[in-house]
Amino acid sequence: MPVIFVKGSFLGGFDDVNHLSATGELQNQYLNDLTQWDRCEKLMRKSGFRTEPSFWYPSTVNAHVIRAGASLTFICSITSIVTILWFDWGAYLAYFIFLDFLLRVLFGPRFSPFARVGKIFVAFREPKDKHGRPLQFAAMCGLLMSGLASVCFLLHTRVSNYVGVAFLGGITVAAGMASFLDFAWVVLYSSGP
Numbered sequence: 001m002p003v004i005f006v007k008g009s010f011l012g013g014f015d016d017v018n019h020l021s022a023t024g025e026l027q028n029q030y031l032n033d034l035t036q037w038d039r040c041e042k043l044m045r046k047s048g049f050r051t052e053p054s055f056w057y058p059s060t061v062n063a064h065v066i067r068a069g070a071s072l073t074f075i076c077s078i079t080s081i082v083t084i085l086w087f088d089w090g091a092y093l094a095y096f097i098f099l100d101f102l103l104r105v106l107f108g109p110r111f112s113p114f115a116r117v118g119k120i121f122v123a124f125r126e127p128k129d130k131h132g133r134p135l136q137f138a139a140m141c142g143l144l145m146s147g148l149a150s151v152c153f154l155l156h157t158r159v160s161n162y163v164g165v166a167f168l169g170g171i172t173v174a175a176g177m178a179s180f181l182d183f184a185w186v187v188l189y190s191s192g193p
Contacts, residue, residue: 004016004017006026011026057105057107057108057132057133057135057136058108058109058132059131059132059133060129060130060131060132061108061109061129061130061132061135062109062119062122062127062128062129062130063128063129063130063182064118064122064125064127064128065109065115065118065119065122066109066115066118066130066135066178067118067122067178067179067182068114068115068117068118068119068121068122068179069109069112069114069115069117069118070114070175070176070178070179071118071175071179071180072114072117072118073097073100073114073142073171073175073179074172074175074176074179076093076096076097076114077093077094077097077168077171077172077175078172079093080093080094080097080168081165081168081169081172084153084161084164084165084168085161085162085165091150091153091154091156091164094146094149094150094153094164094168095150095153096113097142097146097149097168097171098143098146098147098149098150099113100112100113100114101139101142101143101146101147102143104136104139104142104143105136105139105140105143108132108136138174138178141174142171142174142175145167145168145170145171146167146168146171148164148167149164149165149167149168149171150164151164152164152167
């Protein structure tokens, strides 16, 4: 376990893939026709770049930082939902959530305020790698939901506020599942056909 396929070819389990990687057979026989994203990342690693370029979402991220950032998103969206119906400042939290998702989509977690604060909270924990690309897709979904909520709050009518709260409710559920259950909506990733 797990059962690993690359572009439809069965490679075996975890130990089999590690053996193929150690001998170089994995890279030469199975990964030679990579996506453009993979080729760029491979070139960056081979060239020894010290920093990642702008607009680059990393292929792996620290799962603890992602969970801590999701916790902060959860707290802010709950606070925004509770306060938006009675106070005007609740909308500003929704705008901030939108900004955070925008930064996550464009630059990955390195410029996200929630991820930066979350990194402080988990500094004592050993980093745990997690695939970054599904998380970028999840951040794009959050960007869409928080953007729609922000537009609704900008309209500033009673009905639009309720619609905006519904969008924030979706973010709250997704962020809560990511934070407390370490569950992402996108659990499978495949770069092959």
